Amino acid sequence: MRVVAVMNYKGGVGKTTLTANLGAVAASRGLRVLLLDLDPQTNLTFSFFSIDDWHDRLKDGRTIKQWYDSEMPGRDVALADLVVTPERVNKALKNPPGQLDLISSHLGLIDIDLELAARLGGTTTLDGSKRKFLDLHSCLRRALEDSHFGTYDLVLIDCAPNFGLVTKTAIVASERILVPAKADYLSTLGLDYLAGNCANLVQQFNDFVNHKRGAGDYRPIDPTFLGVVFTMVQIYSQQVTLAQHPYIEEARLNSQVPVLESKVRNSPRHFGDAGESGVPAMLRTSSKDEVVKEFDQLADEVLGELALTGGRP
Numbered sequence: 167m168r169v170v171a172v173m174n175y176k177g178g179v180g181k182t183t184l185t186a187n188l189g190a191v192a193a194s195r196g197l198r199v200l201l202l203d204l205d206p207q208t209n210l211t212f213s214f215f216s217i218d219d220w221h222d223r224l225k226d227g228r229t230i231k232q233w234y235d236s237e238m239p240g241r242d243v244a245l246a247d248l249v250v251t252p253e254r255v256n257k258a259l260k261n262p263p264g265q266l267d268l269i270s271s272h273l274g275l276i277d278i279d280l281e282l283a284a285r286l287g288g289t290t291t292l293d294g295s296k297r298k299f300l301d302l303h304s305c306l307r308r309a310l311e312d313s314h315f316g317t318y319d320l321v322l323i324d325c326a327p328n329f330g331l332v333t334k335t336a337i338v339a340s341e342r343i344l345v346p347a348k349a350d351y352l353s354t355l356g357l358d359y360l361a362g363n364c365a366n367l368v369q370q371f372n373d374f375v376n377h378k379r380g381a382g383d384y385r386p387i388d389p390t391f392l393g394v395v396f397t398m399v400q401i402y403s404q405q406v407t408l409a410q411h412p413y414i415e416e417a418r419l420n421s422q423v424p425v426l427e428s429k430v431r432n433s434p435r436h437f438g439d440a441g442e443s444g445v446p447a448m449l450r451t452s453s454k455d456e457v458v459k460e461f462d463q464l465a466d467e468v469l470g471e472l473a474l475t476g477g478r479p
């Protein structure tokens with residue numbers, strides 16, 4: 167099982183669209199995929215379930231909010247019990263044993279993030295606060311180690327556009343980090359800042375692990391960047407426009423985060439109606455379509471990096 171956090175604390179850069187479509191394409195290639203929606207905006211969830219369905223079937227007992235919502239996340243509810251299998255997308259998959267499952271989010275997750283952060287401060291001894299830091303930050307990692315999740319090839323975590331505690335639990339749980347970004351000045355400027363913040367978290371976590379060695383079953387973490395995927399890229403005559411090309415080159419040459427070869431072009435026709443049909447655009451469109459071919463290349467590159475190409479039919 168490979169666990170990948172899809173994150174960028176810049177909002178509206180295509181994280182959720184990428185997560186939904188990449189998950190669906192991987193599942194359509196025969197992989198067993200779990201999507202985890204960690205964003206209180208709940209957009210990934212609504213890409214697969216109608217709002218009515220979510221209200222009737224998920225809202226009150228089957229969202230990640232219920233899991234985070236206890237003194238220690240997961241104490242009252244098992245993560246595995248929150249997994250649901252959205253029907254419409256799974257009907258559209260062609261290659262068994264491909265499957266796309268989801269743990270849905272909840273708008274109330276925003277309050278939980280603040281409460282969790284407050285809980286970090288509630289200890290008086292240095293030792294106690296380090297233990298609390300490690301326990302809280304590694305809660306999702308521990309939960310995903312449950313044997314139930316061993317049946318998945320790939321777990322994709324759609325993070326909120328922030329660096330709050332819930333997002334940090336996703337980074338601690340992940341082996342790789344995928345960073346969707348727009349090709350503009352502020353986005354490329356933000357990449358090194360993002361890399362720095364992730365590195366600080368990893369260092370603090372591992373320092374505490376080393377300090378506590380022998381006193382608990384904490385292990386160091388080493389999440390690495392899978393890379394930046396430029397999204398909503400303006401293509402003209404098969405080329406990236408002159409306005410955006412320099413930002414991609416700048417990131418490729420000077421950013422601390424590697425840049426993937428593949429890109430997702432700007433195409434409101436394909437990606438604009440995210441969610442309404444419950445089946446991501448890349449599964450609804452002919453395989454001869456140019457955007458589908460490009461996205462297929464992205465899936466090849468990402469799944470190849472993760473050594474998951476065995477899923478290709």
Ligand SMILES: Nc1ncnc2c1ncn2[C@@H]1O[C@H](COP(=O)(O)OP(=O)(O)OP(=O)(O)O)[C@@H](O)[C@H]1O
Binds near residue numbers: 179209399
């Ligand atoms: N390649 C694309 N071409 C055109 N529109 C896109 C593309 N990717 C995403 N969009 C649209 O841009 C908007 C933002 O995309 P999305 O919700 O995936 O971003 P996000 O990074 O998850 O946002 P947030 O930070 O709020 O979670 C949505 O309306 C989506 O339909």
Ligand SMILES: [Mg+2]
Binds near residue numbers: 183
């Ligand atoms: Mg999103």
